[in-house]
Amino acid sequence: MIKVTVEDGPRELRAAVLALSRAPAEIRKAVNTGMRQTMNPVWRSEASQHLTGAGRMEGRILTAGARIAGGNPPQLVAASSKRRIGSGGGLVPSTDWPIFEFGSHGTKTSEMVSKRGTKYTRHTRRGLPTYVKTGRVLYPATAAVLPRIAAFWAQTVVRVFMDALDGKAS
Numbered sequence: 001m002i003k004v005t006v007e008d009g010p011r012e013l014r015a016a017v018l019a020l021s022r023a024p025a026e027i028r029k030a031v032n033t034g035m036r037q038t039m040n041p042v043w044r045s046e047a048s049q050h051l052t053g054a055g056r057m058e059g060r061i062l063t064a065g066a067r068i069a070g071g072n073p074p075q076l077v078a079a080s081s082k083r084r085i086g087s088g089g090g091l092v093p094s095t096d097w098p099i100f101e102f103g104s105h106g107t108k109t110s111e112m113v114s115k116r117g118t119k120y121t122r123h124t125r126r127g128l129p130t131y132v133k134t135g136r137v138l139y140p141a142t143a144a145v146l147p148r149i150a151a152f153w154a155q156t157v158v159r160v161f162m163d164a165l166d167g168k169a170s
Contacts, residue, residue, distance in 0.1 A: 013073070013150060016157040020072045023161070030160045031153075032070030039149050040068050043141075047078055050141040054100075054129050060085050061100045062137050064093040074153060076146075078138050101135050104128040 009017075020028060044066045051059050065080035079097035084090035104125040112122045129136070 009150075013154060016154045017072055019161065020157055027160055027164055028072070031156050032074070034156050034160070035074050035149075035153055036068055036070055039074075039152060042148070043068055043076060043078075043145055046141045046145040047138060050137045050144070052129070052136050054136075055127070057086065057091070058100045058137065061091060061093045061097055068149070074149070076142060076149070097138075099125075099128060101138055102133070103131040103136065105131045 020031060023031075044063070047063050047066050048059070051062070062079050064078075064083075064085070066078040067080075069075040069077050079093040079101075081093045084092055106125070107123045108125045109121045110124045111119060113119055134140075
């Protein structure tokens, strides 16, 4: 999981976080609403554009629940659905996303038991792409869209504060 803390960011972003943490609730709400309305479509389309085409499941797993969660600072969320996808018990995006984002280290064998009780081994990860440390879809999408989202968020914080000081309703 990608985790960027406020302490890692530039001084301007840290100042925006501090200002927003001390702001009244209506200002925080206006910033979060503006952020989600404008940048949710951008994040979703960026995540969809970075799909590698490795299969239909990749898109269904990784883009499930893609959104920007409000907060100080906001969070990029993807593969957050807990609804099972696929047949035979299926895959859960919130737990199985690393397999599709990073790939598989090789063939994993699992012990299976047939209906008649015969034990056999089965290769369970042969259809997956090979392992990539830097990720295939969400990590590159985050790298592409994060500077834009950070800049928009800081601008929104400043704009909402300026509007509040001028007495404009947001």
